[in-house]
Amino acid sequence: MSPPSAEEKRPVVCAGAVVRDGTGRLLLVQRGREPSAGRWSLPGGRVEPGETPAAAAAREVLEETGLLVAIGELLATVPLGDYLVHDFAATVIGGELRAGDDASDVRWCSLADAELLPLTDNLLDELRRMGVR
Numbered sequence: 001m002s003p004p005s006a007e008e009k010r011p012v013v014c015a016g017a018v019v020r021d022g023t024g025r026l027l028l029v030q031r032g033r034e035p036s037a038g039r040w041s042l043p044g045g046r047v048e049p050g051e052t053p054a055a056a057a058a059r060e061v062l063e064e065t066g067l068l069v070a071i072g073e074l075l076a077t078v079p080l081g082d083y084l085v086h087d088f089a090a091t092v093i094g095g096e097l098r099a100g101d102d103a104s105d106v107r108w109c110s111l112a113d114a115e116l117l118p119l120t121d122n123l124l125d126e127l128r129r130m131g132v133r
Contacts, residue, residue, distance in 0.1 A: 012083045015057040016044025017090035018075055018132060019067070025108040026132065028117070029064050032104035041120040042087065043103070053086040061090060063101040068094035075130040080122075087130065 019027035019042075028040045043064040047056040054071045061069045072089035079085075099106045109117070111132060115124060 011079065013047045013053065014044055014083050014085045015047055015053040015060065016042040016085055016087045017057045017061045017069060017071065018042060018087055018127070018130060019061060019065075019069055019090045019092060020132075021092065021108055025110055026114060026127070027061075027065060027067070027106070027108055028114060029099070029103040030105035031102065031120070032099075033102045036120045038104075038118065039120045040114070040117045041123060043106075044085065044087070045102075047086075054088055057086070057088045057090065060101075062095065064099070064103040065106045066095045066098040066100055067092050076126060078126055087126070 017027075021027070027043060029043045030040050031037050043061045044057060045060040045064075047053050051059070058069055058071050061067055069090040070093050072091065074086060074088055076087045077084065078087065097106060097108075111127065
């Protein structure tokens with residue numbers, strides 16, 4: 001058996017967004033599909049060919065939540081198994097909140113409320129590392 005090629009070892013590049021409202025609440029989506037179906041996470045997903053991670057984050061927020069966002073600074077790049085996730089700060093500039101695409105639900109919540117939800121692995125630790133309080 002030959003060792004895996006460099007192509008096989010490449011992580012799947014993804015992007016997500018840390019979206020806060022005017023009161024500091026965090027936008028979370030309940031994943032409707034694997035990985036982590038039924039668990040709550042930041043809106044995000046795979047970066048498509050020819051797309052920047054920032055553009056992917058904005059697209060994923062729109063698809064999953066119905067909200068248009070302006071993407072801000074890169075907050076963290078997190079390796080998660082076979083994935084490499086770029087998480088950006090984002091601000092809502094339009095749209096109407098609704099669950100869409102592969103999200104089964106969407107909500108604004110405080111970090112304290114988020115702690116009571118079944119979250120994706122290590123999400124709270126990563127949010128705190130990114131300075132979300």
